[in-house]
Amino acid sequence: MSWVKVCKDESLKPGELFEFDYQDKKILLVKLDNKIYASDRICTHAYADLVSGILNEKEKTVTCPLHMSVFNLENGIPQNLPAEEPLKLYETKISDGEILLLI
C-alpha cells in the first residue's frame, strides 16, 4: 500500500460527494466537520455509483441511488437491506495542503 495524492484540500468542498479513480479503484470522498471520509464508491449490493447518492451530513451516511441502502461513512456498514456487505474504507491524511489516500 502507498499514499496517493488525490487533490488539494481546498478543492474538496465540505458536504459534497467527490469521486476519485485510481487504477481499477473507484473511490468516494466526503469532507465533513474537517474530517475526510473515503470508501469504495460502488455499492456492495449491485452496481450503483454512490457519488450519485444522497449524503446526510448530520448522520454521516450516504444513501445508494438505486435501492436506497444507507451506508455509514465512518465504518462503511449498511444500515438497511438490500446491501449487506460493508463498503471498504481508506485512510486519508492531509500533507502540504494535499489530500492523500492510503491505497
Ligand code: FES
Ligand atoms: S445497488 Fe445499492 S442498494 Fe442496490
